[in-house]
Amino acid sequence: MTTLRDLPLSGLRALVAAARAGSLTRAAEELRVTPGAIGHQIRQLEERLGVKLVRREGNGIVLTRAAEAALPDIDRGFDALASGMRRLRFERRAETFTISADPSFASLWLAPRLSRVRTALGKLDVRIVASVALDAMAEEGVDLAISYRRGAAPDLASLDLFTERMIPACAPALVRGHGRPDAAEVLDSMPLLHIDPTMGDDVYPAWRDWFAAAGRQPKGIDQGPRFGLTIVAAQAAITGMGALLASELVLRRHLEPGHLVEIARDVPALTIKRRLVWPEHGPKARSAAAVAAELAAIADIGVDRALPR
Incomplete structure (x- = not known):
C-alpha cells in the first residue's frame, strides 16, 4: 500500500503546477526548474502510483480522468500543509x-x-x-x-538611538602628498565608492548629497563601484579603490588603526539618525x-x- 510518506512531494507539486498552467514549460517557469525536471517528477509519481496522470495534447498537456478526480484533494492537502507550516512558524516566533x-x-x-x-x-x-x-x-x-x-x-512606537556622522574616508596612500587632504578638492579626481540603498534606507546620504552640501557639482558623481554592504565597501576602500562615504560608527574600526583616514574635514559632516x-x-x-x-x-x-x- 502506498502511503503519503512514500510519495514525492515534488511530483505532486509538479502535477498541480502543470494542471494549473496546462503546459510543462509554464509549470517549469512557475517552479523555477526545467520542463524536463517537471516531466521527470510527474513520470516518477505515475510510476509510484501505477496510474497515468497526464497526456500530451498539441503543445500542452491535459489531466487524465483519474488525475482530475484527485486534484481537488491534492490541492486541499497542500493548503493543509501550508497551514501547518504557518502554525509551526508562528510557534517558533512565539519563542x-x-x-x-x-x-x-x-x-x-x-x-x-x-x-x-x-x-x-x-x-x-x-x-x-x-x-x-x-x-x-x-x-x-x-x-x-x-x-x-x-x-x-x-x-508603531519609536525611540531615537543616536545620530551618526557620515564621513568621507579613503586609504592613506590616496592622499599621501596631497597638499590639502581636509579640503573638498581632495575628492575632485578620486574614484568614488558607492553604497546601494538596497534595504530601503530612504535617508542614507549618497555622494550626490555630500557634494551638494559642499556646494560642488563635479562630473561623474554617480560613477564607480557599488556595494550592498558598508563593511564590504570599507574593505574595498582600504585596498585603495577609492573614497567611501559612510557612517563613522561603521568605519571607526578602520579609522583608529589608520587603515582608513577621514578626508575633506573642512566640509561639515552630514548626519543621520538611527531609530528603534x-x-x-x-x-x-x-x-x-x-x-x-x-x-x-x-x-x-x-x-x-x-x-x-
Whole structure:
C-alpha cells in the first residue's frame, strides 16, 4: 500500500503546477526548474502510483480522468500543509525575539551588546535578520527594527538611538602628498565608492548629497563601484579603490588603526539618525519596549560617547 510518506512531494507539486498552467514549460517557469525536471517528477509519481496522470495534447498537456478526480484533494492537502507550516512558524516566533538591522551595524554594534539586554528578553531567544520595511514588520515577524527610515505606521512606537556622522574616508596612500587632504578638492579626481540603498534606507546620504552640501557639482558623481554592504565597501576602500562615504560608527574600526583616514574635514559632516521601532501592541510589545530602552541606555551612558548627540 502506498502511503503519503512514500510519495514525492515534488511530483505532486509538479502535477498541480502543470494542471494549473496546462503546459510543462509554464509549470517549469512557475517552479523555477526545467520542463524536463517537471516531466521527470510527474513520470516518477505515475510510476509510484501505477496510474497515468497526464497526456500530451498539441503543445500542452491535459489531466487524465483519474488525475482530475484527485486534484481537488491534492490541492486541499497542500493548503493543509501550508497551514501547518504557518502554525509551526508562528510557534517558533512565539519563542523568538527578532531584531532587524542592516548587517554592517548588526555585526559591529548590535551583536557585541546583546548580552546587555538578556534580562529584558527573559526566556526569548534572540534572532537577528537584515533590515525590513517598517510596514512589513508584522508580516516578517520582526519585533524590533533598528532603522534609518523616516516615518512609521501609527501603531508603531519609536525611540531615537543616536545620530551618526557620515564621513568621507579613503586609504592613506590616496592622499599621501596631497597638499590639502581636509579640503573638498581632495575628492575632485578620486574614484568614488558607492553604497546601494538596497534595504530601503530612504535617508542614507549618497555622494550626490555630500557634494551638494559642499556646494560642488563635479562630473561623474554617480560613477564607480557599488556595494550592498558598508563593511564590504570599507574593505574595498582600504585596498585603495577609492573614497567611501559612510557612517563613522561603521568605519571607526578602520579609522583608529589608520587603515582608513577621514578626508575633506573642512566640509561639515552630514548626519543621520538611527531609530528603534517596534509595534505598540502585541504579545511581545512590552519586551520590545524594554529592549529598546536598554539599547538606548547603552548609547546614552557613554558606550558610544564619540557619536554626537
